[in-house]
Amino acid sequence: MRLGIDIGGTTIKYGIVSNEGKIIESFSFDTKVNDGYLLIVNNIISQVLIIKEKYKIDSIGIGVPGIVDKNGEIVKNCPNLFWKNVTLGKDIEFKTGIKTYVENDANIALLAEHAFGNAKGYSDVIMLTLGTGVGGAAIVDGKLLKGSRGYGTEFGHIYVGENKNRCNCGKYGCLESFVSATGIIRYAQNLYDKNQISTRVKSAKQIFESEDTISKKAIERVGYYLAVGIGNLIQCFNPECVIIGGGLSGAKDKLLNSIERNISSQLGFFNKNDVEIAIAKWGNRAGIIGASILSEYRN
């Protein structure tokens, strides 16, 4: 039995997961960001000690919304939690006596797909998580790609076309500026305003659920730029499978079809059958499930 912990900016979810990826029992509590690192970690430790009474836990895995160094020892930066250079794994291991592994949450989501989801059985997989921002993760030859300092797979910031709206990273033309919820809302709202249609776009979901001309145009644009980005990633990694996760992946076929319509012209020497494009299997549960199997990808 393993313990998977998913630390988010608003909630900390955790669950006991069987070696086959089944969640046996799960819990959650609010992330009181203002409590600071030590109080939050102590809270987690208390929960682990309670669980330890009831279950035999072989290892703990934790996903965090930020950058983790190459060895998983130092959480370098979690902007939403105000954590910088904390030794989360060691701190929990020291008090609980259970081997603890830490990783970035996009990587964790990919592990869940690779071990028990839609990327199962593949050695080379790419993941894009589409939400407020765009995250990325890659498994290369069965192992997580970390990059020299743990900053790899920033797929939201590859160039996919001209865009006057500067990305948060400082660049122009990043994938994120086109296909993040923020980018989609901005684009659609602009079109409504231009056409003097008094619609207030509140979410990307609203666009994907609407059937008007502007929404259709916005969805097609998302498909096109995702295809350019995925095309680039295929050239780089020659993956067997590309997984689309994050909040926007809730649009399922509407999103997938839009990518499919645009991908052919972005493949170069590859062809469509070389790579499968799929929506992530585990939505909300990816964090707990992926974290629980981290130990297997660390050895």
Place this chain on the structure above:
Amino acid sequence: MRLGIDIGGTTIKYGIVSNEGKIIESFSFDTKVNDGYLLIVNNIISQVLIIKEKYKIDSIGIGVPGIVDKNGEIVKNCPNLFWKNVTLGKDIEFKTGIKTYVENDANIALLAEHAFGNAKGYSDVIMLTLGTGVGGAAIVDGKLLKGSRGYGTEFGHIYVGENKNRCNCGKYGCLESFVSATGIIRYAQNLYDKNQISTRVKSAKQIFESEDTISKKAIERVGYYLAVGIGNLIQCFNPECVIIGGGLSGAKDKLLNSIERNISSQLGFFNKNDVEIAIAKWGNRAGIIGASILSEYRN
């Protein structure tokens, strides 16, 4: 002692290389492409048997201008040699009794840099080879990235901007269509023609050696698009080092300075000190040296 063999479309070069990467003795003969696979391989085998009389060879490494499968067992396609699905390594090993490894030549060039050149000591390295086309190679966590079927690191075909000239791969806007010798010559020639200057551009070298306004413009453009491409690769791989090789890398500082002038705006969350950009150390010798150490990257 190891034997490194560099099979090109016009010449086959080979050399005895010490374990420290020094070429002890080297030779070459013409690639008689029309002889076909069997005759060429028999020729190589004869040479190996002669060398075997004089030197104790621990392993043979071979670089080929084409695609090699993930395990280095099948040369899938070498368009210039008309080879398809040949078992080059096995064939030579069978007749010589020496363990033989085969790999794509861009990957081989990167191994030479990683083991004994300008990427020495780094765990994560990217290479771009700029010639008639644009090739790529990557070392991720100390190992060559191959991709699921050996087609990885096609960095010449990532999207870097709008381009009306369709790339050989069928896509528009590929890095190769801007920064290959072909792309540079086409761009400069166009500008000369437009300005009614009667210059015939015969090589990219001519552009890099010229000091006129059009050449300067062409070089700046190469630097810009290389910066966009390198920027993308940095987002994907977080490498410590990017190596520029191939014929065009002969332009050295003129090329490097042009990249340096353009890279800052393409780094996103990274900064300039995170990654070194360098010209390859081994020009013509990369093939022999890199091939000789292939055995070390295969185990």
